[in-house]
Structures are given as structure tokens and as C-alpha cells.
Amino acid sequence: HLGTYKTPWNAPFEEYGANQRFEFRFYLVSQNIANNTSDVRVELYAEQWRWTYPNxxxxxxxxxxxxxxNYNRDAAIGNNSSVASQLIYVGAGTKTITHNSNGAKTITVSGAGRSTPVFTRTLYTGAKSITLPTIPRTSSVTNNTASNNRIDFGNNVTFTIDRKSSSFTHKLSYVSGGTTHTIGSGIGTSRTxxxxxxxxxxxxxxxxxxxxVKCETYSGSTKIGEVNTTVYLHVPSSYVPSCSLAIEDTNPITNGWGIWVKSRSILKGTVTASGVAGSSIxxxxxxxxxxxxxxxxxxKVVSGSGNLTVTSEATDSRGRKKSDSKQITVLDYNNPTLVSVTIQRCNSNGEHDEYGTYGKFIVEYNLTSLNNNNKKVLRVKLGSTTRTITLPNYSGTITATTAQLFSGLNINTTYNFTFEIEDSFETITQSHPLPPSYVLMSKRAGGKGITFGQIAEKDGFNVHMPAEFNDGMRIKGDGIYFNDLLMVGWESTSPMGMQGETEKLKKLETTEVVEIEESEEKEDEILDINTEDV
Structure with missing residues (x-):
């Protein structure tokens, strides 16, 4: 029932007079979803009161x-002398209404009536607006993906369509990369x-x-409407970038050997990577x-040894990662070492001789083998003369052969020899003196110097042999020296042993002060110096 509308009474009520009015009833008979139509019916009634003119x-x-x-209807007036009103059915009419494309529709209705032959004045209801129930038109569509249930590209997605009429068909399409793709046309209720x-x-x-994805609903060739559905997809996990790591040793020495060496090899890594399916690195x-x-x-300079791993990882614009790694075996390495060096006088046969005019060396050394690739060279220099020796082993002791002796050495002269041990990376240098020949006591020319243990080379009292003083030693001057460095000195200018005074010994390296209490009873005290204390 859509609504009932009545006209006013024809005249005011009187106790013995007649009267009438008209009533219009509107009904929704049916709706046709496929045709998008509604059938609307109007029924016409006349309400009379004390009407007595049937003849x-x-x-x-x-x-x-x-x-x-307009639906025009008429009917005979009934004979009603009763005070109670009487409703007379006059007629009806039905119209098929076409809805808008979206299924909505609002119509206007009205009614009018009169009676003959007495009450000829026409009575009106006035125009009335009625909104008809909307006819469902556009189909709804869903799919089997969700934000937490994504489906890989290449796998099936199922679309389910809820259509309002079995005669409706559908077209599914989508846009990707600026291009429109059609899933299908003439689709009923489902498509994979x-x-x-x-x-x-x-x-x-x-x-x-x-x-x-857009779903368009059609009735025949007429498009009724469209709705959208979102498909949640996923790039398969197999779509990852490529990544390749290449390494090389850029130190030409170790690279030429084909080995990796601690602190010497320089590892250079090159990462080659590319995206997949349009991605970038x-x-x-x-x-x-x-x-x-x-x-x-x-x-990077290789700082460790043993088995070391280099790892590289490439990330593309999708956030996908791919890695590659390489393992290298690194040999340990230490700088060459002169463990001990001896230089001594000898004769031409290399036999030790304190008065020999030949010089012989004995060297203990240590180098790193590096799979026998490392250089092992010893050089002994005196002035412009150099003895170059390729060492037989990477560690050991080598003694000069007769061919390697240094000749023409004056027994009264000190000679400074330079020793160099060299591998493929480093050269270590040391200097060692060869003193003059040994004599128990030697007086320097000019009479201002005497030396014990070798030829006198300078003025003063010099000892080049172990010395032992069993009856004490008196020291005057400003201190005790070791290798020309002042090791012990006195603040007082007085000699040690002055009665009633405290003298202070200082080691210059530590600035430690040692106080020595002197006896008040002795004018002179001989200071015995213990070498361990110094």
C-alpha cells in the first residue's frame, strides 16, 4: 500500500441534507527486476451520506x-437514506512505471471526482508524491583474496557475483600499468x-x-551499473635479485703466488647484482x-689468518634480498727476524783468531715460509763491500764461508757491520761492531790513555773485559755512565762519603731518588756499587 488520499466533503454536514467525498487508494502491485519496472494500481471510491436520488x-x-x-471511472449512486456514510467502489486502474537506471523512482499521483445530476462540483485531492521501493540493479562482486590472504601472481583468483536477476550478465576488467585488461564478458555468477x-x-x-577489478552489470546490451572489488596479490618469493661476489688479491706479490697472506694481501670485492621483473638494485x-x-x-687489507669468509648482499627496490659469499684461507705472516748476530775476527780459513785480519759472521734468523714463496735473503755490509746470501731455509743459523769472509781488517780498528735480512715484504736492519784485536793491556800513543782487553783507541782509562773490584771503589765526578748515558748522578758536588751528609742517587729514566745515609763516624767511605742496584 503506497497511500490513501481523500477529497474534502462536497458541502457541510446538515442534519437532513446529503453529502459525498471521494477516496483514492494507491498500491504497488509488483516489481520486475529484469525490466526495472513497477506496477502501480489506483482504486477509486465514493463515500456518500443520505443520498436518495437513484431514480x-x-x-x-x-x-x-x-x-x-488518468484513469476515468464512474458508478451509479447508491440509495442510502441512512445517517451512516456508505463507501461505493467506482473502479480501478494499473500503470507500469519504468524506474531510473539505478532502480530508484518517485511518482506523482492525484485524484478528482464529482456527482450528477445534483452535486456537479469537482472535488480534488491535490498532487501527491510517492517514492517507490528501489529495484536492485547493479550486481555485487567479491573475490577470495584479502590483505592477510594474498594470492601469488599466476595462481587462480575466484570472483563471485551476486546478481539481482538471472538474466543479468557481467564484464570484469582491470587496469595495470596503464593498460586495460579484460577478464571476461557475459559472465554469470562466477569466474576464475x-x-x-x-x-x-x-x-x-x-x-x-x-x-x-571493475564489475559491470548488463541487462542484455544495456549497462545497468558497476562496482569494484580489490584483489590482494603477492609477488612470488622466487622473484629475487641476482647477486654475485668476485674477489681478488690486489697485492701483486701475493696475487702472483696464488695465496692469501695475513697483513699483506689486499682483498678487493666486486658485487654484481641486478633486479628481477623490472626491479632495480x-x-x-x-x-x-x-x-x-x-x-x-x-x-681491505687482510688482517686475520685461517679460514675467513666474505659476504655480500644485494637488495632490490621491492626489498627482496640475495647474498653470495666466498671463503679464503689466509696464511699467517711475521716480519723477518735477526734472532742473534755474532761478528768475530778470524784467519783466512775462518778459524777464530783474536788477532785475525778477517771478519766472520754467524747469524741466527727466522722468516715466514708462505708455502716456500717468500724471499729469504741476508746481506752483510762493511763499507762498500756487501755479501748477499740466499738463505737455505726459513729459519736457522748461517755461518760465513771462507768466500764470504771480510778481509783486510786492521787489528787496531773497530769496524761497524750492517746486517740486513729481507723477505718479499720487509727488510730488517741491525748494526754490530767488530772491536780491535784483544790485548791484555794497551797504552795509547801520547801517554794519555790505557785500555784493558783491546787495543787502546782513545784517551782515558778504558776496560773492555770483565772487571772485578774486590777492595771497593772510590768514585769522584758527576756520576756513573752507561753507553754514554748518565745512569747515576749526585746533587752535591762533593764526593760520596762526606761526614754527616745524605747524598742522593738518581736514575734519570725513572727519576727515582734513593737516599743513602752516610756514617757520621767516618770521614771517608768507599762506596761499593752493586750492578743489580744500578
């Missing part, structure tokens, strides 16, 4: 209007479709793209010996 062929004449269409993996190239910055990160490197290439 004059009196009639009710009425018009019901539905959305511009796999989004091609070639579309992945359109989504280079995400692994979880969303695609909007956003970063290359490498790690070696606890240090991180961004980009490619990268370089």
Missing part, C-alpha cells in the same frame, strides 16, 4: 492519475582468473600490489672481518 440516474464520476496517466606474472613488471617497488652491502662496506667495489 434520477445519478452517478459518481472519478479520475485517478498515476504519474501523468590468474593474473599473469608478466604484470609483476608493473610493480617494482612492492611485493604486495593491490589491483582494482637499491643497495649492495658487504661484510669482511667485522667491517661493513656499502657499494661496490670495496677493498
Amino acid at each position: 434520477f440516474d445519478a452517478r459518481h464520476i472519478m479520475t485517478g492519475t498515476i504519474d501523468g496517466t 582468473y590468474s593474473f599473469p606474472t608478466s604484470l609483476i613488471n608493473n610493480y617494482t617497488n612492492t611485493t604486495n600490489p593491490n589491483i582494482t 637499491s643497495s649492495r652491502i658487504s661484510n669482511f672481518e667485522g667491517q661493513t662496506f656499502n657499494g661496490s667495489p670495496f677493498s
